[in-house]
């Protein structure tokens with residue numbers, strides 16, 4: 001007997017993309033359940049467990065019903081489930097543009113080349129710095145994005161050093177985010193004005209629109 005591949009999902013919903021170079025663009029989110037990491041400031045711990053098993057076909061049907069041409073796989077950690085790359089392929093075959101947000105701790109080489117990857121590099125303040133899979137940098141495209149979520153000045157200094165060491169600003173799009181409630185946006189803005197780096201400072205738009213604890217938006 002053959003089994004269709006499934007993924008464990010926490011939620012699927014249409015909203016506004018809240019961060020990255022796609023911020024402000026309508027987007028359907030597929031939030032996969034589970035993550036092997038435990039970032040100190042994680043804002044989606046509700047996706048660590050629970051969820052429901054969905055066939056890939058049912059996920060595609062649901063996404064198409066929402067009629068949004070941009071779709072993002074997120075989590076949790078979407079690449080912690082082996083069927084995630086196949087879902088990306090199926091969505092792309094329907095003509096959808098697919099983004100994936102990943103922690104940077106899983107191998108991104110499993111993804112189709114046309115996937116738009118938004119990959120974290122975990123700063124020391126996350127407590128997960130040792131989980132960065134540095135060889136992923138060899139698989140990112142110039143159009144892909146690297147996100148640093150900063151909890152304090154030491155994270156900012158670490159990110160600056162990594163950007164210089166790996167020449168990231170020349171190779172990829174670089175995003176700087178504030179860990180919610182830990183780093184004030186005006187402090188990050190002041191540091192960047194004083195000491196410019198080629199990056200995009202971003203705020204999590206969905207938290208300003210719907211509040212920091214809202215789910216499914």
Ligand code: SF4
Nearest residue numbers: 035037039042076103
């Ligand atoms: S990688 Fe993402 S989902 Fe996992 S613990 Fe860190 S912030 Fe949370």
